[in-house]
Amino acid sequence: MGKGMDPRSRKTFEADGKTWTLQFTTNALVELEEAVGKKIDAFLEAESHSLKDLRTMFWAGLIEHHPEVTQKQAGDIIDAAGGLEAIMGIINGAMTASLPEADAEDGSKGGAVGNGKAAA
Template identity: 40%
Template sequence: MANRERGEVEFQSLGKTWTLKLGVNAMCEIEDATAKSIAEIGALLGDPKTATIKLLRTVMWGALRDHHDDITVKEVGAIIDGIGMNEAGRLIGDAFAAATPEAKEGAGHPPKATAG
């Protein structure tokens, strides 16, 4: 079971329970994969004009790796297909919020992710 106090967000897709966590390792992997800072990623995902499906999938991949270390990007695409892009964006926004519970939206905290 996900522990919100530890920044974890749990959800169901493809008949399985998944846990997102945007810890330091996940953030570093996401930054490596995108060549962008977490702050840039949050801003891009928070704006429907700059949010891309590829970025959404990459962030979800990185956030899943803490609990599902062997997951592939292709599998993450299937997970997103199972829940829909809007739900994936909401979950990523929740994961950002859980990672920085003391932050307030608009004060350096990325807003809820949107998908184009």
């Protein structure tokens, strides 16, 4: 049996008086693929993402530990946590730790999301 997911893939943060846990498990990544209509590698390699896609990715990372959260509520949590810019480090940290085998040849982590910016 394998060692399981890297515990560093579980990121906790505070927002709206509650502790939240973000983790991109296999099931979370499948939910993300289904919601955005793209394979995870194509999604992560995109140069930019719509705000809707970023909110959907955040939602997918939440549902492992907070299955009751809707995508609209995920947007509210982003706002309560300080906005998208504040939350992107948490998203990228969780995604990178969830996909360590995605190390790029240049030494960067392939699990990070594009350039971390929404499309204009």
